[in-house]
Amino acid sequence: MNLLNSVRAGLFLAISSILAGAIVRATGSGDGCGSTWPTCKGKVIPELSDIPELIEFSHRGVSGILLVVTLMIFLKTRDLEKNDLKKVISNYLTFFVVLEAVIGAVIVLFEWVGLNSSLPRIVAVPIHLVNTFGLLACFIALYKVVKDDLQSIKGIVDNQFLVVLCLFLFSGATGSITALADVLFPSESFIQGFMEDFDETSELLTRLRILHPIVASLLSISLFFESNRLKKTYKLNTKSLKLMVLVAVTLGVVNVLSNIWLPLSVLHLAIADFLWITYIYVSIEKTRNNLSINSL
Numbered sequence: 001m002n003l004l005n006s007v008r009a010g011l012f013l014a015i016s017s018i019l020a021g022a023i024v025r026a027t028g029s030g031d032g033c034g035s036t037w038p039t040c041k042g043k044v045i046p047e048l049s050d051i052p053e054l055i056e057f058s059h060r061g062v063s064g065i066l067l068v069v070t071l072m073i074f075l076k077t078r079d080l081e082k083n084d085l086k087k088v089i090s091n092y093l094t095f096f097v098v099l100e101a102v103i104g105a106v107i108v109l110f111e112w113v114g115l116n117s118s119l120p121r122i123v124a125v126p127i128h129l130v131n132t133f134g135l136l137a138c139f140i141a142l143y144k145v146v147k148d149d150l151q152s153i154k155g156i157v158d159n160q161f162l163v164v165l166c167l168f169l170f171s172g173a174t175g176s177i178t179a180l181a182d183v184l185f186p187s188e189s190f191i192q193g194f195m196e197d198f199d200e201t202s203e204l205l206t207r208l209r210i211l212h213p214i215v216a217s218l219l220s221i222s223l224f225f226e227s228n229r230l231k232k233t234y235k236l237n238t239k240s241l242k243l244m245v246l247v248a249v250t251l252g253v254v255n256v257l258s259n260i261w262l263p264l265s266v267l268h269l270a271i272a273d274f275l276w277i278t279y280i281y282v283s284i285e286k287t288r289n290n291l292s293i294n295s296l
Contacts, residue, residue, distance in 0.1 A: 003086070004146045006073050011139040013066040014097075015273055018132050020059040021104075025125075026183055030113025031055030037105045038064070063101065065208050070097040073142070084146050085152065094295040099224055105127045117184050122205065125180050126173035129226065133276055141235035144284045155287035164226055168276055174212040175272070182260045183206035190259050213277055216252060219246050234286045236241050241282055244275040263271045 024030050032052030033040035040046040040057045047056045070093060077090040103124065107113060112121035128257070169197065185206050187193030196202045197210045223245050227238035249269045255264040 001072075003073065003076050004143070006069060006076065007139060007143045007146060010066065010069045010093075011136070011143060011277075013062060013069060014132070014135055015270070017059065017063045018136075018273060019266055019270055020055075021128075022179070022266050024056055024059045025179060026265055027052070027055055028183060029053075029055040030108070030116050032175060033060065033108070035109055035111050037108045051255065054086070063104065065096060070094055073174055077269050081194060085150065086142065089138055089142045093135060093142060096135035096138055098172070100128070100131050100135060103131060106191055115184060117205065120176065122180070126176045129172050130169050130178040132273075133169060136273060136277055140280050141284060144281060145270050148288070150284070150288070152162050153284050153287045156283045160226055161283060164222050164279065166217070167222055168214060168279070171212065171215045171219045172272070174208070174215050175269075177205060178209045178212040179265065181209050182265075188260060190257055193259065199296050213252070213256070215236060223275075226279075230282060230286055231275070236282055236285055238282060240276075241278050242273065244278050246264050248275050 012218055024032075029052035032050070032054070033046065033056045034042070038060070040053065040060065046053060046057055048057060068129075074094045076092055077084070077087040107121070107124055107128070110120065112118065112124055112143040141153065145153065181203070185196075185203050187196055193209075196206050198207070201209075224242060227241045229240045230236045230241075248268070250263060250290050251268040255261065255268050256263060
């Protein structure tokens with residue numbers, strides 16, 4: 001398997017692992033394999049005697065394959081020059097994927113799973129999700145660099161990019177907290193949940209849920225302005241980016257009104273990941289077009 005195909009496989013596995021993790025959290029299956037890692041209930045190949053064990057083991061399996069593929073990518077770039085962009089991105093990618101595995105292991109070993117609502121879990125869950133943004137960005141950046149043989153993407157970072165980046169990370173963090181609150185402290189209806197968000201007697205996690213729609217709204221508005229800027233300044237086609245924003249917002253609203261339905265929640269997370277990937281991809285295109293404009 002060449003480097004480009006390895007990156008494609010890694011990106012697919014990364015998204016699959018993230019969505020599988022969401023299913024684990026939403027179904028409370030985090031303790032399906034017990035507090036043992038990397039084995040499942042002390043076994044390399046468990047009996048898979050119940051649904052939680054099957055769900056958690058499937059997630060671990062996909063994540064394990066992702067780690068192997070990432071290490072393969074890392075090894076494939078070892079012979080390149082020290083400052084080669086492919087090698088640099090590969091180093092960052094490996095860091096994020098290994099860190100993802102470490103965070104997952106810590107969560108399991110310390111039993112911050114299931115219905116655990118401790119402060120360490122509240123802190124670990126958003127860190128876990130934000131880290132996935134890092135590895136997804138590295139995968140799509142490496143894919144773009146290898147595919148188009150790019151030598152530099154330095155122009156990707158400007159003030160607007162940093163604003164959108166911060167909003168993406170904050171939206172992901174608050175979204176993970178909201179998802180955790182919905183699992184630990186579910187509401188019987190949308191109206192009841194809305195009232196609990198503003199009830200001083202509600203759990204802290206429940207009251208924090210209101211942050212996600214606020215930050216997600218700011219992110220959506222920023223992305224629309226950013227799409228227009230990229231189209232006007234760099235002559236980029238940003239229709240797909242705007243479409244992804246609309247789909248993400250629509251799914252988020254429908255998911256809340258339906259009082260959080262698992263398939264919709266997973267689909268909403270998938271669209272959020274694709275929106276992030278699309279934004280990074282378009283931003284890298286910005287660096288290419290910027291070079292072309294400057295050379296005129």
